[in-house]
Amino acid sequence: xxxxxxxxxxxxxxxxxxxxxxxxxxxxxxxxxxxxxxxxxxxxxxxxxxxxxxxxxxxxxxxxxxxxxxxxxxxxxxxxxxxxxxxxxxxxxxxxxxxxxxxxxxxxxxxxxxxxxxxxxxxxxxxxxxxxxxxxxxxxxxxxxxxxxxxxxxxxxxxxxxxxxxxxxxxxxxxxxxxxxxxxxxxxxxxxxxxxxxxxxxxxx
Amino acid sequence: xxxxxxxxxxxxxxxxxxxxxxxxxxxxxxxxxxxxxxxxxxxxxxxxxxxxxxxxxxxxxxxxxxxxxxxxxxxxxxxxxxxxxxxxxxxxxxxxxxxxxxxxxxxxxxxxxxxxxxxxxxxxxxxxxxxxxxxxxxxxxxxxxxxxxxxxxxxxxxxxxxxxxxxxxxxxxxxxxxxxxxxxxxxxxxxxxxxxxxxxxxxxxxxxxxxxxxxxxxxxxxxxxxxxxxxxxxxxxx
Numbered sequence: 001x002x003x004x005x006x007x008x009x010x011x012x013x014x015x016x017x018x019x020x021x022x023x024x025x026x027x028x029x030x031x032x033x034x035x036x037x038x039x040x041x042x043x044x045x046x047x048x049x050x051x052x053x054x055x056x057x058x059x060x061x062x063x064x065x066x067x068x069x070x071x072x073x074x075x076x077x078x079x080x081x082x083x084x085x086x087x088x089x090x091x092x093x094x095x096x097x098x099x100x101x102x103x104x105x106x107x108x109x110x111x112x113x114x115x116x117x118x119x120x121x122x123x124x125x126x127x128x129x130x131x132x133x134x135x136x137x138x139x140x141x142x143x144x145x146x147x148x149x150x151x152x153x154x155x156x157x158x159x160x161x162x163x164x165x166x167x168x169x170x171x172x173x174x175x176x177x178x179x180x181x182x183x184x185x186x187x188x189x190x191x192x193x194x195x196x197x198x199x200x201x202x203x204x205x
Numbered sequence: 206x207x208x209x210x211x212x213x214x215x216x217x218x219x220x221x222x223x224x225x226x227x228x229x230x231x232x233x234x235x236x237x238x239x240x241x242x243x244x245x246x247x248x249x250x251x252x253x254x255x256x257x258x259x260x261x262x263x264x265x266x267x268x269x270x271x272x273x274x275x276x277x278x279x280x281x282x283x284x285x286x287x288x289x290x291x292x293x294x295x296x297x298x299x300x301x302x303x304x305x306x307x308x309x310x311x312x313x314x315x316x317x318x319x320x321x322x323x324x325x326x327x328x329x330x331x332x333x334x335x336x337x338x339x340x341x342x343x344x345x346x347x348x349x350x351x352x353x354x355x356x357x358x359x360x361x362x363x364x365x366x367x368x369x370x371x372x373x374x375x376x377x378x379x380x381x382x383x384x385x386x387x388x389x390x391x392x393x394x395x396x397x398x399x400x401x402x403x404x405x406x407x408x409x410x411x412x413x414x415x416x417x418x419x420x421x422x423x424x425x426x427x428x429x430x431x432x433x434x435x436x437x438x439x440x441x442x443x
Contacts (some may be wrong), residue, residue: 030264037268067267072261077254137262143252144259152256159253184210190249191242204248 013087022075036068042088047093067095075162151186156184217246309411315437316407331359347374382407399426410441
């Protein structure tokens with residue numbers, strides 16, 4: 001489907017379907033992320049909210065990106081299949097929460113409109129997890145970039161709660177045992193890097 | 206990599222049997238990297254978990270880069286495309302109205318060599334007809350001269366002469382195929398060989414067959430032409 005039309009239909013996409021897209025494959029994730037990114041309804045809702053709450057356009061842009069990151073992170077590690085509701089209100093909930101945490105961090109006094117969220121408290125992202133400083137993110141990226149792409153995929157799935165059977169199935173390994181072996185090799189590779197670069201490890205801790 | 210790395214998750218999650226656990230701990234004592242992995246297991250898992258964030262940020266970065274293209278670079282591309290389009294239109298118009306490639310008239314003006322006036326002796330009818338035709342040709346009455354040259358001659362020498370003038374008339378009246386076939390016949394005569402080659406070269410130029418023209422030019426006896434004339438022709442052959 002044309003990306004523009006796809007993106008305009010996102011605001012009525014069910015949350016469960018969006019989560020399945022995030023979990024299914026990198027291609028589907030990419031398509032969903034592009035869809036959200038170009039969706040006028042979602043983007044303008046978030047931008048309006050931030051700007052009405054005392055934020056600048058730059059803040060809105062930053063929160064919009066962080067909302068997508070947070071949604072993908074949450075959806076990727078999400079295991080329940082009982083979640084209901086639509087994507088747009090869920091994203092708005094994340095954006096409001098992120099903006100609230102950001103304001104607290106900046107110690108700015110603002111009056112937040114009532115946060116209407118369709119999610120339970122458990123679904124809300126934890127502030128400490130949300131905001132990585134640019135330096136820390138850059139460091140993380142440097143480390144993760146050392147991994148080969150198949151290692152990245154295996155470790156990413158493993159650390160986000162996918163079973164070895166699911167990993168074998170999604171990434172095309174012949175058996176669960178093969179996937180397990182690959183995961184061990186990749187983890188050893190990451191471990192070696194940290195072992196050889198203790199200063200990086202210290203910065204991360 | 207130690208084989209015990211495959212037991213790492215189970216060890217951390219307490220899923221190993223007591224014997225396996227002992228074996229694993231024994232292995233750890235002799236393997237610094239395995240010990241490092243156990244000590245840093247939460248960090249390794251956290252780093253692996255953040256791969257999804259890394260991937261998403263990279264995707265967003267790509268989208269941002271794609272988006273920033275329209276604002277600046279795409280606008281520039283549009284201007285460039287418009288400029289190229291305007292240039293193209295101008296070039297086409299120029300080609301149509303002010304063609305820079307030489308036209309056939311120009312080539313003829315620069316390269317055509319009119320045969321020198323020739324006098325023939327004799328009182329026979331065909332000789333007199335030919336004399337009259339040549340006179341008309343010299344004065345550029347080509348239409349009037351043409352039927353006189355087309356009249357059959359009584360000997361080969363006069364026929365060859367008629368053919369020579371006929372070929373020139375055809376050339377000047379742009380009946381190039383006819384002219385070319387007559388000059389090809391004249392190529393085999395000793396008197397007009399060089400002239401025939403030159404005019405065939407000229408016809409090739411008029412027909413935009415530069416390669417053929419160059420080949421014919423190479424066959425010419427250049428000593429029969431002035432340097433100025435040769436330079437002009439070479440200009441067209443480039």
